[in-house]
Each structure stands twice: as C-alpha cells, then as structure tokens.
Amino acid sequence: MNRQQFQLITRLLKQYQSYWRQDPFTQVISGQVAWRGDNPELLTWLQALSRDAISTYKNNPPLFASKISDWLPDAELLSTITVPHRPFSESAAKLPRGLDSGIPGRKLQQISSLSDVCLSDHHGTQWLEWCAGKGYLGRLLSSQSQQLVTSFEFQSTLCESGQSEADKLSLPMTFVQGDAFSDEAGHVFSHHQHAVALHACGDLHVTLIKHAVRGKLPAVTLSPCCYHLIHDTHYQPMSNEGHEAGLTLSKQELRIPLQETVTGGERVKRHREQEMTFRLGFDALCSETGLSPAYIPIPSIKKSQLADGFEAFCLWAATKKQLILPIVDYGHYEGVGMKRYWEMEALSLVQGAFRRPLELWLALDKALYLQQQGYTTDVFTFCDPAITPRNLVVHAVRT
Numbered sequence: 001m002n003r004q005q006f007q008l009i010t011r012l013l014k015q016y017q018s019y020w021r022q023d024p025f026t027q028v029i030s031g032q033v034a035w036r037g038d039n040p041e042l043l044t045w046l047q048a049l050s051r052d053a054i055s056t057y058k059n060n061p062p063l064f065a066s067k068i069s070d071w072l073p074d075a076e077l078l079s080t081i082t083v084p085h086r087p088f089s090e091s092a093a094k095l096p097r098g099l100d101s102g103i104p105g106r107k108l109q110q111i112s113s114l115s116d117v118c119l120s121d122h123h124g125t126q127w128l129e130w131c132a133g134k135g136y137l138g139r140l141l142s143s144q145s146q147q148l149v150t151s152f153e154f155q156s157t158l159c160e161s162g163q164s165e166a167d168k169l170s171l172p173m174t175f176v177q178g179d180a181f182s183d184e185a186g187h188v189f190s191h192h193q194h195a196v197a198l199h200a201c202g203d204l205h206v207t208l209i210k211h212a213v214r215g216k217l218p219a220v221t222l223s224p225c226c227y228h229l230i231h232d233t234h235y236q237p238m239s240n241e242g243h244e245a246g247l248t249l250s251k252q253e254l255r256i257p258l259q260e261t262v263t264g265g266e267r268v269k270r271h272r273e274q275e276m277t278f279r280l281g282f283d284a285l286c287s288e289t290g291l292s293p294a295y296i297p298i299p300s301i302k303k304s305q306l307a308d309g310f311e312a313f314c315l316w317a318a319t320k321k322q323l324i325l326p327i328v329d330y331g332h333y334e335g336v337g338m339k340r341y342w343e344m345e346a347l348s349l350v351q352g353a354f355r356r357p358l359e360l361w362l363a364l365d366k367a368l369y370l371q372q373q374g375y376t377t378d379v380f381t382f383c384d385p386a387i388t389p390r391n392l393v394v395h396a397v398r399t
C-alpha cells in the first residue's frame with residue numbers, strides 16, 4: 001500500500017510540478033505565475049473567487065483538489081490520497097497526578113496520543129526518546145510502562161529541567177545531553193530499545209532512522225517536522241523508490257508542508273493577514289514610486305508593532321532598509337496590499353492542494369526505507385490537525 005501510494009504521489013507531484021513549486025508570495029511580487037501559459041482559464045477562475053470561497057477552499061484542500069480537476073484532470077486523484085487516523089486518546093484526562101506538570105495543553109494532547117500509539121505496539125524492554133526536549137513523551141512512557149527511558153537532547157537546560165521533573169516523580173528516566181550528529185550519539189542506541197521521537201526536525205529524524213537500523217532496534221515510532229532543516233542543499237531520498245522517483249526538492253520547497261496555520265487560531269490568522277498585506281503594500285509602494293525595481297526583503301517584525309498601522313510599518317521598513325520615502329497616499333497602498341494579499345491566498349490554494357501529498361511523500365520515503373531494512377511499517381496520523389498539523393507518524397517494527 002505504501003509503495004502504490006508513494007508512486008501515485010510521485011506521479012502527481014512530477015506531472016503538476018509547475019503548480020506547486022513556485023511560492024505564491026513570489027508569484028504576486030513578480031507578477032509571474034509559472035503555469036499561466038498552460039492554464040489561463042484556471043487563473044481567471046481563481047482571480048474571480050470571492051474571499052469567502054477562498055477561505056472555504058483553504059480549509060478543505062481535498063474539496064479544492066476535486067474542483068481544480070476541471071482544469072487539471074488528474075488532480076482528482078489527490079483527494080484519494082488519504083492517511084489512516086488513529087483515534088485521539090482520552091488518556092490525558094486519566095494521567096496520574098503530577099505527570100502533566102508543566103506540560104502545555106496542546107502538547108499534552110499530542111504526547112498522550114503518541115504515547116498511546118507507542119505503548120499499543122511496543123517492542124523492546126526500554127525506550128529511547130530522541131531529541132527529547134524536556135522529555136514529556138518519555139515521562140508518559142516511563143510512567144505507563146515502568147521501563148527505562150533514555151532521553152537524548154542537545155540543550156543542557158532542557159535536560160536538567162526534564163531530569164529534575166523525572167526525579168521528583170521517581171520515574172526511571174535518564175537524560176543524556178549530546179549532539180545527534182556527533183559520532184558519540186550512536187552510543188545511546190541499543191537493540192533493547194523502542195526509539196520514539198515527537199517532532200524531530202529534518203536531518204534529526206533521518207539520523208534517528210539510520211542509527212535505529214544500524215543498531216537493529218526492535219521498533220521506531222517518530223513524528224517528523226521541519227523537513228527543510230537539513231545539511232544538504234536538497235532533499236536526499238532514503239528509499240530505493242525515493243531515489244528512482246527523480247523528484248528534486250530544494251530547502252525552500254521542503255518548507256511547503258509547513259505552510260499551514262490551523263493551530264494558530266483567529267489572532268494568528270489576523271496577524272498573518274495584516275503582516276502580509278503590509279509587506280505586499282510596501283512592495284507596491286517601493287516599485288510604483290521607483291524606490292526599488294526589485295523586491296526588497298524586509299526583516300521580521302514584532303506582531304505588536306502591526307497595531308501601529310500601515311504607515312508606521314512603511315516608515316519602520318524604510319528605516320531598516322535606509323530608504324527615504326516620498327510623500328504618498330498610504331491608504332491607497334494599504335488597499336493595494338490587501339488586494340495582493342487575496343490574490344496570493346487564491347494562488348496558494350493551488351500549491352495547498354499538493355501540500356499534504358508532499359508531506360506524505362516525505363514520510364512514505366522513510367517508511368519504504370525502513371521496509372527495505374527489514375521493518376514492517378505503517379504511516380498514519382496520531383492526532384487531529386487542530387492539535388498539531390504535524391500529525392503524521394512513521395511506525396516501524398523489526399520483523
């Protein structure tokens with residue numbers, strides 16, 4: 001199943017690559033849409049969408065995928081690419097007292113779901129928690145299984161805080177401070193361990209998989225994130241199928257799966273809309289008044305500063321970039337920014353239809369690699385995307 005799904009996603013990603021590789025912000029800034037010549041009717045339809053329709057499609061990528069099959073016939077197949085879901089656990093509510101100490105609400109839901117997944121198909125007599133942070137996941141696993149957990153983490157402050165909490169609760173947990181990319185990291189692996197990782201970034205989860213295979217660990221359960229945090233300039237596929245696929249992915253393209261803000265809530269959405277409107281409006285001001293023919297990247301801004309309004313944003317950005325602004329009608333350019341923001345949102349629907357398939361492709365590549373190394377593997381979601389959009393799990397058991 002993994003292989004067929006991987007091949008289907010590979011085919012669709014390659015067939016429609018001009019539709020998802022280009023960043024919508026760049027499309028609006030440059031006025032160039034890579035696929036315009038191939039599909040002018042799709043562009044016209046997108047440009048005519050109301051804001052409500054854009055929001056509806058944005059919240060429902062499979063619905064949008066089936067809608068665009070009017071123009072991209074095989075895109076219909078995108079809506080058939082589904083991931084099985086492990087039902088969200090209620091166990092957070094029944095945790096022993098003190099076990100949840102210091103764990104923020106959404107994180108608690110994530111770790112209790114993921115620990116249920118790990119415990120329900122546990123292999124080995126110990127655990128290894130990779131890139132553990134404060135070891136929240138390890139805390140639940142050690143408490144529920146009473147087995148030794150080794151929590152490996154780079155930041156010593158997190159190790160100290162996690163160890164002190166584990167000691168308070170008399171849990172069999174040992175933190176090991178170290179760098180996952182160092183040779184010494186290999187020494188924490190043993191063939192007694194079930195390795196687990198919640199949200200291990202790019203090369204960190206790749207390194208975990210390689211060590212686990214080398215150390216013949218009985219099981220690995222990991223949820224990947226931040227696919228772009230890699231040492232190479234491009235994604236290095238792990239599986240034979242991944243190599244054969246011939247799909248190159250730059251770091252920029254590896255960010256595409258992360259461009260989803262479901263957990264942010266209304267305030268985060270409003271800030272994003274305002275900030276992008278301001279940035280796009282400032283760009284229009286600079287190009288129309290001849291201040292700069294090319295896009296000027298503006299540094300990140302504190303969200304609280306956005307409340308000062310568009311004119312204050314422009315003055316701040318101009319100072320940062322040592323530009324002298326002419327006298328302009330700021331209201332006009334803020335309006336232009338808003339119009340461009342909705343153009344960007346409409347264009348991003350197209351890339352959005354490929355976002356989850358791309359993320360799944362990256363997870364399936366690891367699952368297929370683990371299969372080739374003698375594991376049976378499963379890829380599924382461990383919690384609702386509203387709890388974390390990075391909700392994919394690769395679960396592998398050595399056969």
Ligand SMILES: C[S@@+](CC[C@H](N)C(=O)[O-])C[C@H]1O[C@@H](n2cnc3c(N)ncnc32)[C@H](O)[C@@H]1O
Pocket residue numbers: 130131132133134135136152153154155158178179180181197198199200201204
């Ligand atoms: C996204 S956080 C996840 C933390 C924890 N698993 C959780 O979900 O709460 C990634 C963790 O990886 C750790 N990390 C980053 N680079 C590392 C490295 N080179 N070696 C070991 N840990 C590293 C970070 O310090 C951080 O705690």
